[in-house]
Amino acid sequence: MEWLSILKDGNTQWVLLSTLLLGIASGVMGSFALLRKQSLIGDAVAHSALPGICLAFMIMGEKDFFGLLVGAAVTGLIAAYLIQAVTRTSKIKEDTAICLFLSVFFGLGIVLLTKVAQMPSGNQSGLDHFIFGQAASLVGKDVRLMGGTAFVLILVITVFFKEFKLITFDAQFAKGVGLPVQRLNFLFLSLLVITVIVGIQAVGVILMAALLITPAISARYWTDSLHRMVAIAGVFGGVSGVVGTIISAMGKGLSTGPFIVLTASAIFVISILFAPSKGMISKGMERRMNDRILLRRSLLKASLGGGCRISEMHVRLGTNERKMSEAIHHCMHSGWLYSDGGEIVLTEQGRLQATHILYADELRELKEMYPSEMASYDEGWLEEAAGQTPSDENLMVLIQERKDVYNRHPYMLKGVRGQ
Structure with missing residues (x-):
């Protein structure tokens, strides 16, 4: 089969490993970004990286992957911190600031990309691959750099998992127990920028935000636990990276990014439809x-x-x-x-069942109508009473409870009768 022959190629194996690690890192970082309501910052950073890539190429005069990543990281970090600073120090909301800087930086990047194309070596620069992504254009050294960086990101997130969890859900408590919340936020934002920058060559500036968020949204449908959500998002991101890269490698000149994102989107559709508790x-x-x-x-x-x-x-x-x-x-x-x-x-059994349901529902209605007076009645006990197998003994317990309630609060009986 064609895809088996592709997997035997040494460079393709490195590319698959790097996109696997990138997908895992993106899913894990995306989980925290989603819960911190910073999903769109990834999109802004990805678009803001383009001018940095172009400037780095114009300075170096050649396509050195590490140098391009440094340039992308510089402009990406500038954009991310400008968004945070503008949001904190002005009345501009975060979504407005994101749209503002995304447009400005991406527009500047397109202008610089046009300038690069006019340079003597511009036609061979291959910088257009950064827009939609093409992992196949990476050489062994570039792939190892991308995969290694993604691995380090996963390692750092694992080490600081508890701290990130705390500042995500309760920053004030984290500050109260002595955690350096400001520095941790700075670290998280830096990791988010690095994740986006590392994945640009494989996925592209336009679609990198989708790889960051789509696996996290998909994972959210399968669990309510942060630990499990992060793990599932990592798996979904890794699968998306590998499958998308294989499909891209099977065709000539196909961009990797769209296929990775389409795979992630397919997983999202499956999740939103078939997830056990939250699926449609x-x-x-x-x-x-x-x-x-x-x-x-x-x-x-x-x-x-x-x-x-x-x-x-x-x-x-x-x-x-x-x-x-x-x-x-x-x-x-x-x-x-x-x-x-x-x-x-x-029947006799039916009458017992109906009477049991009647009294259990009445107590639950009283709990909803008079929450303060019925505070001593635990909601769990009422649910358990409603779900018990009807018997004369269980029914007598409900009747006695009902009688006690009305003896203590006679006005409740008038309220029920008045319904």
């Missing part, structure tokens, strides 16, 4: 299941008074006939009710 499909299934459970509970409570006809129940509960039919069928199958001449009749 899983949330939709959970919502439908909850709706069914609520309809069954409402059906049982409505049937306590008797005289309910099957043909009229969907109108009474405000649902359609199909959903009502499913609820009635489930309750019949569970042995809670049966039909007598088209009328719903509760």
Whole structure:
């Protein structure tokens, strides 16, 4: 197969390793940037790197990868710190400052790129690769520099993980316990700039911000834990880097950046649809299941008074006939009710179930209506009571609790009756 032959090439293996490390570093840094609401700073830094690259080439007169990275880092850091300074010292909001400096620096970069193209050696400079990225144009020394820098970034983030976690979620507490918050913010911003700068040759100035943020957003759908989010984002970023590079290497002159970002975007689409607890499909299934459970509970409570006809129940509960039919069928199958001449009749087990639901729901409603008076009733206990298997013993506990509440607060009974 073609892609197997590509993997056997020594230079391609180095490129894959470097984009793997770059993807991991981008995912990890992007997780913190996302939670710190600094996602767009990565975009501004990436665009601001272009004039630094052009100036470095104009000074050196040749395409030295390390020198170009230094130039990009200088203008990227200047842009990042200017954004922070303008935001702190003026009424300009951060998103406005980002748009301002992004436009100015990128515009300057395009002007300088045009100037470079007019130089005698400009046509062979290959600086246009920095716009969309082309990892295949890297030589062994450049690839090792990019991969090594990405590895160091991952190492530094691992060492300072606890500190970054603290200043991300509670900077005031971090300052209170003696952490140098100002220096840590400076370190984080510097690491963010370096991550963006290192990835520019592989992904490009336009799309580097997407590699920084997309894996982090995707990971956010799979967990609520920061440790797991950072790990998952690193995996997603690494996979995006490797797959995108392989696809790019299979064609002639294909830019690497778009394929890396498209791979990351595909992972994001899978995450937003199929993530276990937050995915759209899983949330939709959970919502439908909850709706069914609520309809069954409402059906049982409505049937306590008797005289309910099957043909009229969907109108009474405000649902359609199909959903009502499913609820009635489930309750019949569970042995809670049966039909007598088209009328719903509760069994003994069904009456016990319905009464248990009625009292448990009433206590929960009182908890919502009178939170201060019901403060002693733990929400967890009420949820547990509502989910218990109905029995005479459990029902007596609920009845006694209900009686105690109304004895202590008689006005609550009037409020419930007035509903």
